[in-house]
Amino acid sequence: MSVIVVIPTYNEADNIVPLCKALLSLALELEILIVDDASPDGTGELAQELADTECKIRVIHRAEKLGLGTAYTHGLNWALENTNANLIAQMDADFSHDPTSLPSLVEVATRNTIAVGSRYVMGGGIKNWGLGRRFLSKAANLYVRTILSLPIADVTGAFRCWPRCILSKIDLSSVQASGFAVLPEMLFRAKHQGFSITEVPIIFEERRVGQSKLTLGIAVESFSNVWYLRWRKLSRHADLSP
Ligand SMILES: Nc1nc2c(ncn2[C@@H]2O[C@H](COP(=O)(O)OP(=O)(O)OP(=O)(O)O)[C@@H](O)[C@H]2O)c(=O)[nH]1
Ligand SMILES: [Mg+2]
DSSP, X not given: OEEEEEEEESSOTTTHHHHHHHHHTSSSEEEEEEEEOOOTTSHHHHHHHHHHHXXXXXXXXXXXXXXXXXXXXXXXHHHHHHOOOSEEEEOOSSSSXXXXXXXXXXXXXXXXXXXEEESSSTTOEEESOOXXXXXXXXXXXXXXXXXXXXXXXXXXXXXXXXXXXXXXXXXXXXXXXXXXXXXXXXXXXXXXXXXXXXXXXXXXXXXXXXXXXXXXXXXXXXXXXXXXXXXHHXXXXXXXXX
């Protein structure tokens, strides 16, 4: 099974090279697609240098910071349209998602189900987060799960692996959110279309280096987007399927 891993980056100059090395050392038939939004710290140039010497690495350079949600949807769509990978994975660049966990997600996704890396199932967990951040994450998950009736413990994580045949049936161009809210939205759409979703335990670690990009605007979008999705689901004219 061939896999392409989509990685959005914004100011990840300290992480992108070691992450690509770690991924390419896995026993997987794997390619990497980096989606960089003109990172001021030179991540895009570093990624391009990697891509120039390693044909398994590609880079999409976007002209400005357009949000991690659109970076994911753009990259996932590009992978569908421009590669033949059987599985399309996604992960953050900051080592919060341990590259050595990717094979377990890949293994699950080969069974025609969306593999969702989960901190909140047996065997999963979080390292180096204070009580406040843990509480916020748990509360955000409970909020989204309840409003969208999603029977998934971790709907806000980005470490996932999609079978091509499932991802290609989700209309990525109609995904509404641009920030973190894309993450629950895509699961909501997949569930709504009847696809199987399986949670795979992961240990999530606080980013090693670099800065968080969470802003108030992104938080507000995450809060309000669930109501938009619920409203669309309830209103007769809305069809979330392609
Ligand atoms: N292309 C692109 N990538 C982004 C953007 N915002 C964030 N990212 C990337 O998306 C991933 C997740 O962002 P993080 O800043 O780590 O968000 P977080 O995990 O909630 O915050 P931390 O606590 O700092 O880890 C990382 O790989 C970022 O580099 C963006 O606007 N564009
Ligand atoms: Mg992070």
